[in-house]
Amino acid sequence: MRRPRAALSDAGAFRPTVAEALAGLVLVLMLVAALWPSLLAPGDPLAVSHADAFQPPSPAHLFGTDESGRDLYTRVIHGAAESLRIGVLATAIGIGLAIVLGFVAGLGPRWLDFGTTRLVEVLFAFPGLLLALLFIVVTGPGVLSSTIAVGLATAPGYARIIRSQVRRTASAEFVEAARVLGRGRLWIVARHILPNVTAALFVLATLGLGQAVIWVSSLSYLGLGAVPPAAEWGAMLAAGRTYIANFWWMTFFPGLAIVASAAAATVIGRGIQKRNRSAA
Amino acid sequence: MSGSNPQGPTPAAPAAPVLTVRDLAVAFPDRRGERRVVDGVSFQVVAGECVAIVGESGSGKSVTARSIVGLAGEGARVSAAELTVAGQDVLSLSGRRLRRLRGGTVGLIAQDALVSLDPLRPIGREIGDTLALHTGLDAAARRARTIELLERVGLPDAELRSRQRPGQLSGGQRQRALIAAGIAGEPELLIADEPTTALDQPVQAGVLRLLGELRDEGTGVLLISHDLSVVLGIADRVLVMTDGVVVEEGTPSEVFERPKHPYTRKLVDAVPAGVPRGTPLTAAAPAAVGPTAAPAAGVERRSSRGMTADEATRPTFGDVLLEAHGLGRRFHVSGREIVAADDVSFSLRAGRTLGLVGESGSGKSTTARLLLGLDRPDAGEVTLLGEPWSRLPEARRRPRRPLVGAVFQDALSSFDPRWTVGAILADAVTRGRSTRPGPVRAEVTALLDTVGLEPALTTRRPLHLSGGQRQRVAVARALAADPRVLILDEPVSALDVSVQAQVLDLLDRLQRERGLAYLLITHDLGVALHMSDDIAVLKDGRIVELGPAATASVTSQPSASRPACR
């Protein structure tokens, strides 16, 4: 069976697939939730009402209530700001670090490349969350430290990709052609290497955002990041952990929000990647 | 054909047709419905005969060949008045009977054995599979037969080779192994689709000789190729295809010495082999600005950039412009040392072309890079207009770089994929300095005109140009700085013959108008001898021969001169 051909774009045409359109919608909703939460959920996320504790989903409370009677729907919407902000920050830290490492390794002299690659390799030896946990045990738990921790833990992966992209572009034939035309190194980096790598960076950032949201909320779930009563999704999940058996909505809906945003970011990231490949 | 008989010639029994094709049509679904790739093709192949189909890319020759075994491609709609192989109607076959036809009655040999053989499996297994499918031999007999087959195709150390994977063999050995797999089922018809691409000349000759032997033994051979010289030495009959139809048919001598159809004539004329230096290969006169306009604009530009006065004058024909003195370059790759250049010396003169030929891996590209200052020689030096060139630090070299231009082999990868043609040329014209857009645009248009392209192309990206257009843009870019010397690294090897002819004519005209010195690197002897005044032969990094093209020893090689009929 052949690879299903996506609507082949003529130079410039940009037709989103169904999945991409949905993902875009989700992200827009998330953005609105993050910037103007009162638009979608006019209530107060911290409003406690013990009489209404543990209510299942109903027209009055779309997502149900938690152990203190707080409306979950409102909390999920208001939590978007916190969770997304942390996710963006963690991604920014990770990619920022990775750009420095990747470019230094990709463009620098061989010894610098060697050293930086070794450093990245060492960081890689700590899989997944472990590097983040190591960081947290040193600095103590909290929102800021978990954000930095996730950034640090994701950086080596991005650095590797950026470095190989930079290397590949730097040794491409059009760079040699530019040298024949008499261009200087700095000019080549600015006019040829950066634009070609930026496209990949964008993809990386989008895909990475999805991952970062998941990791950050995982740390909160473990009690190492944001803590209740903060309306951060992971924290809500942590609170709901003990009540899974009877009050499933406390964990289900915040988790759904996490999955939705992560999946949406991934779909969009892949969509950009596909278009980069066909346009370039 | 028949032996001499003192009582007069005995009429030979007509050989049975192994393949009969009548009115074959193949169409593929398209955005707007259907696209006919093959439209009404008819021909026959009898046992012990070699029929060749020649054509350029997109002519439909490959699809024709593959539809004979039902492998035209995904989504293809194949129809024919008759498509018979050894008495069987192919179009009515399916499932097991079709699979038995494939490999058993018809063997298909694809091009580029590196990707056509499973890289993970030893070649002995690939051959063994064919034997298992089409013969009743047991495992031990299969192994023995595999070795026999490998020896038959001329592979030494057959026992050892059968256990090796394709990546461990050379290009020619792989192709022979592929042929062995193709004949393992003892087919009556052998289809060879471009069996000699990516092979060096002497290796090509060996593979063709093998196909000829198979033909002599009674197998019918259908040979597909874009390379006319390949076909001439071995084919009994030739079909010329373009745009899905056969435009000419006949014996090689008929087709190539007395072509009837204008397309065939154009194709034959476009072959550079044997055409004397300076004779154009194409009939059409390229769109041209007057010969004086371009150089004059160049002079204006250069004096406005403040170059020294003596460089603004045009050199006389024959002046030495770029010289290599004893260049040496070695590489260390994982413990082994590769000699890419060893005591390489030659000079490039204004208005003259030096052709640099050699097999792949002989060091041609390294030499080009040394001349362009992209790499530093370990020994010797390069001088430009008598002054040091390779010795200079890059900063001191940069102001003189406009004097040396380059056209690379793969035009597509020599352009930044995100830039449009207009951006590429404007960048080459302004050389990074900011200038007003008006004069730049005018100069870009003039450049495009010089190479025979319309100004409308400035908004397109290289990916959306044809191969010939891309190569012309590459030439335009090289000309933008008004160079004295052009290094041309395999400038036409990826192009179809007719497009190749146009580009070669363009290069020739530019050289005469501007007095450029060319270093033409190519593996194609026909191109080299047509375009060059002098020839240098490179082997393992050393120049083994250097002299005028007319007396070069390579002229005696079969592919070099106008091919004679068999």
Added chain:
Amino acid sequence: MPGNRRWLLLRAGGVVFVLWAAATITFFALRLVPGDPAEAILGGPGSQAGPEALEQVRREYGLDQPLVVQYLTYLGRLVTGDLGQSYSLHKPVATAIGEQFGATLTLALCSLALAWALACALAAWSVRGGRVAWAIGSGLELVAAAVPHFWLATVLILFFSNTLGILPPVSVPGPLGIVLPALTMAIPLAGFLGQVMRESLLTAMESPFVTTARARGESEARIFWRHTLRHAAIPAVGLSGWAFGSLISGAVVVESVFARQGLGRSLLSAVQLRDVTLVTGIVLVVALAYTVMTLVTDLADRAIDPRTRAVTE
């Protein structure tokens, strides 16, 4: 083959280097904790350790010695397997790890096997099943890869334990207790591996050697199982090393959710209690296991695919 030996030597050297660097990082991790390192070993600032306990720790760890001496002693002790003493568990770190390692390893290997099976099945089905299967397959893989472990765990518990009641919500000894945790770990990994396998399956199916196989008269089924599947599996094999690491990282969450004994859970409580020595000990051991696994998968990759050898030559 000399090339192989050379490669192996280089890689083994790389492994030693990485482990040394990791040990150095953990060495400094302890000393970067704000405040007195002796206090940190005993539980961090706010541990309210008595002065005699602090004195004892200082002597044991040689904290009053110059840094270089501390460092060399540290390395020396690591080589002999002495990872220090865990204050929260009141036993040597090495012992604690030894007790928990087996359970986590079992979980990781079960999950890896399950993930592989799911990924192969999904990839094969979606590729051979036509457009609808393809769309469903890629959708499933996308969602699977985007699902965090803790949410998936709660969903699975909800479904299998609360609704269906066939599996226990917490880990119990015996094979039944491992099903849900392994499934939780396997699904996201299967999503990722499945994507990789599908891509490479398609690339393999469009390769010229498949045309040659067809021209030989091989049937589609035979081509699929004997040729393309092998090609498709290669990148997934290469990824298995990374997958192993990601599984151990995931075990931190999964073991907590299912209240399952193991290295992950120990690591989590160690971080919560700020038992720095235990944390660094576990992290180092995991780094060792992970680095060795990566070397093993690279070796397997080289053995299976001769093209990887060609690249380095």
